[in-house]
Amino acid sequence: EKHALSVFKDFIPKRADGTIIEIAANIGSLEEIEAAQEAGAMGVGLFRTELLFMRHMHLPSEDFQTETYAALATAFAPYPVIVRTLDIGGDKAVSGIDFPDEDNPFLGWRGIRMCLDRPDVFKPQLRALLRASAKGNIKVMLPMVSSIDEVHATRALIDECIAELKAESQEYALFGLGVMIETPAAVLIAPALAREVAFFSIGTNDLTQYIMAADRLNPTVAKLNDVTHPAVMTAIEMTTTAGVQAGIMVGMCGEAAGRPDLIPTFIKMGLTELSMSPASIQRAKKCVQDFG
Ligand code: PEP
Ligand code: MG
Numbered sequence: 470e471k472h473a474l475s476v477f478k479d480f481i482p483k484r485a486d487g488t489i490i491e492i493a494a495n496i497g498s499l500e501e502i503e504a505a506q507e508a509g510a511m512g513v514g515l516f517r518t519e520l521l522f523m524r525h526m527h528l529p530s531e532d533f534q535t536e537t538y539a540a541l542a543t544a545f546a547p548y549p550v551i552v553r554t555l556d557i558g559g560d561k562a563v564s565g566i567d568f569p570d571e572d573n574p575f576l577g578w579r580g581i582r583m584c585l586d587r588p589d590v591f592k593p594q595l596r597a598l599l600r601a602s603a604k605g606n607i608k609v610m611l612p613m614v615s616s617i618d619e620v621h622a623t624r625a626l627i628d629e630c631i632a633e634l635k636a637e638s639q640e641y642a643l644f645g646l647g648v649m650i651e652t653p654a655a656v657l658i659a660p661a662l663a664r665e666v667a668f669f670s671i672g673t674n675d676l677t678q679y680i681m682a683a684d685r686l687n688p689t690v691a692k693l694n695d696v697t698h699p700a701v702m703t704a705i706e707m708t709t710t711a712g713v714q715a716g717i718m719v720g721m722c723g724e725a726a727g728r729p730d731l732i733p734t735f736i737k738m739g740l741t742e743l744s745m746s747p748a749s750i751q752r753a754k755k756c757v758q759d760f761g
Pocket of ligand 1 (some may be wrong): 515517556651671672673674675676722724725
């Protein structure tokens with residue numbers, strides 16, 4: 470099967486009406502670029518920045534982040550690279566950020582919530598993303614969004630960063646700002662969110678755990694963590710419809726994005742970008758071609 474699929478490496482899959490379906494890669498470090506390119510990734514749909522923050526004994530500097538994001542964008546040009554801002558919570562350790570002890574870290578101080586409370590951590594990342602955008606096609610998405618205020622607060626910080634970079638005569642460019650849809654709240658306000666951002670990316674891993682109220686790491690409730698449950702599929706459809714109606718791109722970057730049994734349904738709903746682990750890319754391209 471592997472050999473037969475390799476003919477799809479450079480293939481550009483389209484759905485029946487001719488719209489290109491972007492099959493992109495989920496990666497978490499520059500070391501994974503090569504595997505993604507060899508698989509035929511049409512850009513990166515999710516660059517998890519957590520590893521950058523967890524690898525060292527200190528927070529990564531703005532310059533180091535700028536170089537990393539710029540290298541990523543250069544490698545995949547002209548395709549876009551979607552960088553997710555830091556999505557970390559009390560279940561992971563980062564030197565330089567003190568997390569409180571929480572009974573329910575998955576319902577706690579993580580992702581965009583933590584970042585907005587810690588501009589000393591968030592602003593260097595936003596500045597690095599603005600600077601790297603001058604070197605390539607970068608888009609930025611916010612994890613764990615549950616209210617429009619979080620988007621507004623992020624934009625205010627981006628404006629501050631731009632004013633600083635201008636005053637310092639640093640090169641920068643604006644990036645498209647999107648949100649991950651991975652909380653039930655985000656699904657329910659999707660029509661309003663869609664008017665505020667450039668794109669959606671549905672994070673089915675967290676969306677499933679939060680809709681089903683079933684911890685994604687708890688094997689006892691693993692059976693409930695099922696993306697094909699009608700509640701989750703309805704949430705995906707509501708989100709996609711809201712995005713399509715507002716005219717923004719809707720993608721998906723959870724594990725489900727790479728499932729051949731679900732891809733035809735996602736394409737019919739209106740998703741135009743699917744991001745997955747490199748190993749799933751060629752099979753997904755074939756699937757879009759055969760059934761999209
Ligand atoms: C998700 O929640 O679906 C997702 C892609 O993000 P992560 O798995 O990193 O939480
Ligand atoms: Mg997630």
